[in-house]
Amino acid sequence: MLKKFQQEYATKNVQFILTDFEGTILESDQAFLAIKSNSHLIDIHPFFECFISIKDTLEDEIVFNCVHIVVDNNEYVTDIQFSKKDVGFLVVISDYTSHYIAYQAIAQTRNESIINGELITIKNAELEERERFKNLFIRNFSHELRNPLTSIISITKIISSTSLTSEQENMIQFLQESNANLKLLLEDILSISMISSGRLKLSENVFSLSQLFELITFTYNTKTASKGLSFEINIDKKAPDYVEGDRLRLYQVLTNLLDNALKYTNEGKITLNITFNQKRANKVNMRFEVLDSGIGISKDNFETIFESFTQLKTATENPGSGLGLSIVKGLLDLMNSEIKISSSIGEGSNFYFDISLKQPLQTSTKPILNTNKKSTKKSSKRKTDKKYRILLAEDDINVQTVLFKLLLNTGYFYIDLVNDGALVMEKLINDDYDLILMDINLPNVMGDEVTRLIRDFPFKNIKKIPIIGLTGYSFEDDFAGFKKAGMNAVIAKPFDDQDLIGLIFKHL
Amino acid sequence: MQLSKKIVVLGHFGVGKTSLIRRFVENSFSDNYKVSIGVHITKKVVEFEVEDTMSLILWDLEGTDEIKTIRDAYLLGTHGVVFVFDVTRPSTFQSLNTDLEIIKSKLPTTPLFVVGNKVDLVVVSELETLFKENNIKTNFLTSAKTGDTVNDMFFELAKLIK
Numbered sequence: 001m002l003k004k005f006q007q008e009y010a011t012k013n014v015q016f017i018l019t020d021f022e023g024t025i026l027e028s029d030q031a032f033l034a035i036k037s038n039s040h041l042i043d044i045h046p047f048f049e050c051f052i053s054i055k056d057t058l059e060d061e062i063v064f065n066c067v068h069i070v071v072d073n074n075e076y077v078t079d080i081q082f083s084k085k086d087v088g089f090l091v092v093i094s095d096y097t098s099h100y101i102a103y104q105a106i107a108q109t110r111n112e113s114i115i116n117g118e119l120i121t122i123k124n125a126e127l128e129e130r131e132r133f134k135n136l137f138i139r140n141f142s143h144e145l146r147n148p149l150t151s152i153i154s155i156t157k158i159i160s161s162t163s164l165t166s167e168q169e170n171m172i173q174f175l176q177e178s179n180a181n182l183k184l185l186l187e188d189i190l191s192i193s194m195i196s197s198g199r200l201k202l203s204e205n206v207f208s209l210s211q212l213f214e215l216i217t218f219t220y221n222t223k224t225a226s227k228g229l230s231f232e233i234n235i236d237k238k239a240p241d242y243v244e245g246d247r248l249r250l251y252q253v254l255t256n257l258l259d260n261a262l263k264y265t266n267e268g269k270i271t272l273n274i275t276f277n278q279k280r281a282n283k284v285n286m287r288f289e290v291l292d293s294g295i296g297i298s299k300d301n302f303e304t305i306f307e308s309f310t311q312l313k314t315a316t317e318n319p320g321s322g323l324g325l326s327i328v329k330g331l332l333d334l335m336n337s338e339i340k341i342s343s344s345i346g347e348g349s350n351f352y353f354d355i356s357l358k359q360p361l362q363t364s365t366k367p368i369l370n371t372n373k374k375s376t377k378k379s380s381k382r383k384t385d386k387k388y389r390i391l392l393a394e395d396d397i398n399v400q401t402v403l404f405k406l407l408l409n410t411g412y413f414y415i416d417l418v419n420d421g422a423l424v425m426e427k428l429i430n431d432d433y434d435l436i437l438m439d440i441n442l443p444n445v446m447g448d449e450v451t452r453l454i455r456d457f458p459f460k461n462i463k464k465i466p467i468i469g470l471t472g473y474s475f476e477d478d479f480a481g482f483k484k485a486g487m488n489a490v491i492a493k494p495f496d497d498q499d500l501i502g503l504i505f506k507h508l
Numbered sequence: 509m510q511l512s513k514k515i516v517v518l519g520h521f522g523v524g525k526t527s528l529i530r531r532f533v534e535n536s537f538s539d540n541y542k543v544s545i546g547v548h549i550t551k552k553v554v555e556f557e558v559e560d561t562m563s564l565i566l567w568d569l570e571g572t573d574e575i576k577t578i579r580d581a582y583l584l585g586t587h588g589v590v591f592v593f594d595v596t597r598p599s600t601f602q603s604l605n606t607d608l609e610i611i612k613s614k615l616p617t618t619p620l621f622v623v624g625n626k627v628d629l630v631v632v633s634e635l636e637t638l639f640k641e642n643n644i645k646t647n648f649l650t651s652a653k654t655g656d657t658v659n660d661m662f663f664e665l666a667k668l669i670k
Contacts, residue, residue, distance in 0.1 A: 045549070046549045046550065046551040046565050047547075047549045049512050049514065049551075049563075049565045050514065050565075050584060050585050052512070052585065053514075053584055053585025054584065054585070062581055062584070063581065064547075064579075064581050064582070065546060065579065065581075066545055066546020066547065066570070067546055067547055067549070068546060068547065068548045068549070069549075077545075077546065100545060100546065103545060104543060104545045107543045107545055108542070108543040111521045111522055111541075111543045111571070112541065112543075114521075114522075115521075115522045115541075115597070118597050118599055119596075119597070122596070122597070122598075
């Protein structure tokens with residue numbers, strides 16, 4: 001390395017030029033620049049125009065480093081030194097072209113790298129902002145949809161329990177199916193929004209796999225039968241009964257895969273296989289496989305089917321959001337797993353993934369013995385003669401109507417209504433209530449803020465009133481925030497009638 | 509001898525100083541980014557009226573993220589300064605006012621233009637909001653790529669230092 005630098009100095013071109021005090025050239029050794037005597041420095045290159053400002057102020061010497069000059073169509077990168085002498089100025093031009101070109105290459109790499117890094121950061125910030133806006137839009141949009149959807153679902157249910165003609169019953173059934181699809185679509189959009197925004201947090205709770213499989217068996221026996229298909233579930237005997245993880249999200253993954261299989265299968269069967277892979281420490285690894293005898297998928301579509309809003313062209317007779325597999329992919333990512341697929345056109349599909357779940361110590365040896373059907377729907381029938389007073393704080397007239405109808409029909413409740421957050425405290429001071437149903441988006445004072453005021457109130461009879469939040473927001477951190485404000489429970493709109501009544505009784 | 513004035517063009521690297529000069533002198537543009545090291549000097553004669561011309565000696569200084577490191581020798585005899593930043597890269601203008609103070613401390617009486625370049629890549633109305641929020645004042649917004657206001661900027665400065 002040192003030799004290289006030594007050689008550079010040994011072979012460098014240095015030209016000495018002597019001028020008078022006005023810049024007229026007296027002598028030049030012509031080392032590498034052909035400069036005519038009696039010409040002016042300025043004639044060499046525009047750089048030397050600076051001589052005009054130097055000539056009157058320079059006392060000793062000055063050096064200009066890394067100056068690019070072009071002489072006779074040749075470019076040189078030079079250091080140029082001006083020294084004041086008795087007769088005029090000595091100008092020394094040192095040609096360091098090769099040295100500076102090497103330096104330029106390093107600077108080029110460095111600067112390009114920094115600029116690219118900056119541009120990537122800016123681009124990422126833009127994408128994040130767009131993603132944030134998209135998620136905010138979805139959040140607000142879905143919130144706005146929830147109130148009317150609550151009304152539609154509940155009123156449809158109320159109408160269905162009245163005396164109807166056969167034609168009306170058919171129409172109500174169609175309406176109920178449409179409502180259910182709309183609700184599912186809304187939940188799918190929210191799920192994908194939560195996954196992509198990173199707001200979805202998995203829970204870690206002990207749950208029974210056998211009960212999960214029972215529910216799936218019951219549901220898909222019914223669903224496949226209605227399409228003339230059969231459903232088979234094969235559970236490895238070594239599969240543990242209890243595991244620790246997010247039951248809801250695992251259920252969502254499996255049902256999305258099964259629904260997808262159902263969508264693209266017109267004859268034959270759908271199979272769910274659960275295989276025990278291995279157990280390490282306190283974690284059990286299992287494979288879940290969903291096989292169908294459907295139309296199959298071309299290899300070209302393997303990547304795109306996991307993108308949001310993607311549906312295969314052949315699925316036109318099976319409408320859906322096109323979000324199911326995208327949700328599966330996103331949820332499995334969160335669970336440190338990966339969805340895989342093997343399929344070919346006309347030969348059905350096999351979607352599978354391996355997943356590790358914690359096994360709680362006390363239940364680790366208990367195998368799944370059977371999958372007997374059990375009713376999973378909680379009964380809302382209560383044996384009580386007491387009537388409870390409920391304060392409903394809700395400003396949406398449709399939701400008010402639905403809740404009045406629903407709660408009064410049970411015969412267990414008296415209902416009082418306020419449609420403004422600012423009026424809640426006044427009501428509580430003047431009357432006794434057993435429970436409050438509190439909308440979050442109330443005018444003037446938001447429901448969570450009213451809840452804080454209630455919980456800070458000095459009188460115990462008011463401070464301790466159970467409060468159930470009603471909200472169109474369904475993100476988990478929204479729920480957590482409302483509970484932190486002091487709500488005993490929160491239920492998302494559109495809610496199931498029985499779920500709401502069950503929740504009310506739980507907190508009375 | 510024709511009137512000759514030295515204009516120093518400086519700013520952070522990659523902001524388009526060389527491209528601005530090339531657009532002004534040669535009326536051309538290249539998308540290829542070549543890092544300038546040291547100083548390139550070019551000359552351009554501007555004509556105010558018939559027989560009223562001026563030679564602009566344009567010193568295209570190596571871009572730096574530390575304005576205070578600019579060699580003082582390069583600034584000797586400067587008549588006008590153009591400080592260029594890239595409107596698409598905040599790093600080139602986030603310390604603009606500090607950079608300008610440094611330049612003004614080195615050249616206290618020299619006219620100085622602040623120029624935001626690459627405006628063809630942004631929405632100007634959004635840019636104006638951004639500048640307002642960050643207390644950034646510019647003399648010109650240019651695009652070396654399209655040539656937008658490049659000649660006007662140099663011509664205005666030439667008139668100012670005439």
